[in-house]
Amino acid sequence: xxxxxxxxxALKTVFDPEIPVNIYELGLIYALDIDKENNVKVLMxxxxxxxxxxxxxxxxxxxxxxxxxxxxxxxxxxxFDPPWDMSKMSLEAKMELGFI
Numbered sequence: 001x002x003x004x005x006x007x008x009x010a011l012k013t014v015f016d017p018e019i020p021v022n023i024y025e026l027g028l029i030y031a032l033d034i035d036k037e038n039n040v041k042v043l044m045x046x047x048x049x050x051x052x053x054x055x056x057x058x059x060x061x062x063x064x065x066x067x068x069x070x071x072x073x074x075x076x077x078x079x080f081d082p083p084w085d086m087s088k089m090s091l092e093a094k095m096e097l098g099f100i
Contacts, residue, residue: 003034003070010064016047016057021096023057027088030079038072040065045084054078 001009011024023029023044031043042061046054058076065074086099094100 003038003068004032006068006070007032007034007040007065010068011042011061014057014060014064016051017053019047019097021089021093023061025090025093025096026084027090027093028084038070040068040071040074042074042076043079044076045079047084049080049083 008024011029012022014023015021016023016026016028019026026047028046029042029044031041033041033043035041042065044058044061046057051057058078062074062076065071065076086094089097089099091100
């Protein structure tokens with residue numbers, strides 16, 4: 001598994017406590033950038049800008065990405081542009097939530 005795949009696997013262990021699907025399959029990860037020194041930047045969003053546990057989720061993403069073997073540093077940027085909507089969910093997430 002390459003570094004990006006390992007990071008994605010780590011992201012799949014992060015859940016919004018109100019939704020039984022991981023944040024990666026929900027489509028909350030907008031971008032994953034890895035530079036030549038294996039510094040990782042995650043651009044992500046949340047299902048709602050007023051999420052009461054936004055800070056907790058962002059901190060968990062940073063922590064889990066930082067622990068991936070090979071990652072030098074990690075940063076997480078939260079963005080609400082474009083706003084998240086259900087079209088960003090994977091097929092797996094839609095099935096898990098009963099939308100398909």
